Amino acid sequence: MIIKKIFDFLNSYAPFAFQESWDNSGLQIGDLNKKVSRALLSLDVTLDTVLEAKELGAQLIISHHPLFFKPLKCVDCSNNIVKTLLDFNISVISNHTPLDLVPKGVSFSLGMKLNLKNMRVLSPSEEKFFYKLFFNVPTGMERTILSKIFSEGVGEYLYYKNCAFETFGEGRFSVKDDENRVPYLKASNPYKEGKIEVLVRKDRINWVIDKIRSIHPYDELAFDVFEESVNPLNIGYGAIGELSTPKKLSSVIDLVKESLGISKVRYTGDLNRKVKKVAVLGGSGSSFIKDAIRASAEVFISGDIKYHDALDYGDKISILDVGHRASEEPVLFYLKEQISKEFKEVEFFISKSFGDFYKYI
Numbered sequence: 460m461i462i463k464k465i466f467d468f469l470n471s472y473a474p475f476a477f478q479e480s481w482d483n484s485g486l487q488i489g490d491l492n493k494k495v496s497r498a499l500l501s502l503d504v505t506l507d508t509v510l511e512a513k514e515l516g517a518q519l520i521i522s523h524h525p526l527f528f529k530p531l532k533c534v535d536c537s538n539n540i541v542k543t544l545l546d547f548n549i550s551v552i553s554n555h556t557p558l559d560l561v562p563k564g565v566s567f568s569l570g571m572k573l574n575l576k577n578m579r580v581l582s583p584s585e586e587k588f589f590y591k592l593f594f595n596v597p598t599g600m601e602r603t604i605l606s607k608i609f610s611e612g613v614g615e616y617l618y619y620k621n622c623a624f625e626t627f628g629e630g631r632f633s634v635k636d637d638e639n640r641v642p643y644l645k646a647s648n649p650y651k652e653g654k655i656e657v658l659v660r661k662d663r664i665n666w667v668i669d670k671i672r673s674i675h676p677y678d679e680l681a682f683d684v685f686e687e688s689v690n691p692l693n694i695g696y697g698a699i700g701e702l703s704t705p706k707k708l709s710s711v712i713d714l715v716k717e718s719l720g721i722s723k724v725r726y727t728g729d730l731n732r733k734v735k736k737v738a739v740l741g742g743s744g745s746s747f748i749k750d751a752i753r754a755s756a757e758v759f760i761s762g763d764i765k766y767h768d769a770l771d772y773g774d775k776i777s778i779l780d781v782g783h784r785a786s787e788e789p790v791l792f793y794l795k796e797q798i799s800k801e802f803k804e805v806e807f808f809i810s811k812s813f814g815d816f817y818k819y820i
């Protein structure tokens with residue numbers, strides 16, 4: 460199997476088009492047409508990760524944080540990471556902010572690991588990722604056209620796929636003087652036709668219109684494209700949910716330590732206070748504490764909490780800083796489960812370099 464199939468899966472799981480402008484998700488290095496039988500999932504691409512992949516005989520590393528974050532000015536072969544990847548033909552695909560933003564991504568995996576119930580997105584994205592496309596079709600052709608355009612990114616909502624809506628009406632037109640033009644419709648005017656509306660991810664719009672044009676019988680396609688302002692895939696940062704029963708903060712801390720396999724947690728708040736509503740954000744969560752308070756969460760669990768943010772908000776919500784890495788690791792296990800189901804012929808491994816990057820003495 461070639462790496463491109465895994466790239467396409469990741470692009471459908473958490474579309475690269477959702478990435479922040481400063482991000483660099485996608486192929487980092489390598490060749491999508493190379494064969495893959497083993498792949499390593501990791502949060503970061505360090506020299507240790509690359510050597511681990513080499514030892515495993517893996518041809519691909521799937522990382523959360525991009526290998527190349529700042530613009531690449533030169534390929535310096537004294538860079539051991541790049542050199543080792545090239546020497547051993549190991550490709551790297553990273554999926555960073557898209558994996559943070561999707562409901563089956565980083566924060567929801569953390570929430571699932573802590574067994575939170577009724578999870579929903581904490582801070583819905585205000586970014587507009589979709590268009591609503593309307594196009595006219597002769598009655599009877601709807602199924603043929605829709606079957607050609609339904610794919611990831613088209614007609615897809617959070618729990619539904621292949622969604623479209625059709626209305627029927629009467630169209631009318633006159634042909635401009637052009638003897639070379641042969642209109643599709645020679646029938647009576649006005650004529651009966653349908654109008655289909657379908658949701659399209661922005662990065663798929665040209666593909667969809669080209670596809671419709673290639674099979675549509677009209678000599679000139681009638682269509683409209685509007686920016687969609689709703690958030691149909693529930694995209695956003697963080698997640699909020701509830702514990703199955705109210706627990707003392709001290710018990711929540713024990714649960715977090717045990718679930719994430721960590722021995723230390725930085726926290727603010729009263730250990731005896733009972734809590735039920737929990738917000739989580741895998742990664743650096745300082746800027747989302749406000750959203751957790753607004754959503755009436757009693758605890759906020761994340762990593763990289765800044766001193767001043769803890770100081771400003773620590774009296775309004777209990778904050779648990781479990782470390783950047785520990786808060787993101789659950790997604791590797793969840794993604795491995797999903798991707799293994801899809802590609803039975805490929806063995807997926809999780810990098811052993813997990814645990815908090817920082818050491819405590």
Ligand SMILES: [Fe+2]
Binds near residue numbers: 742783
């Ligand atoms: Fe991160």
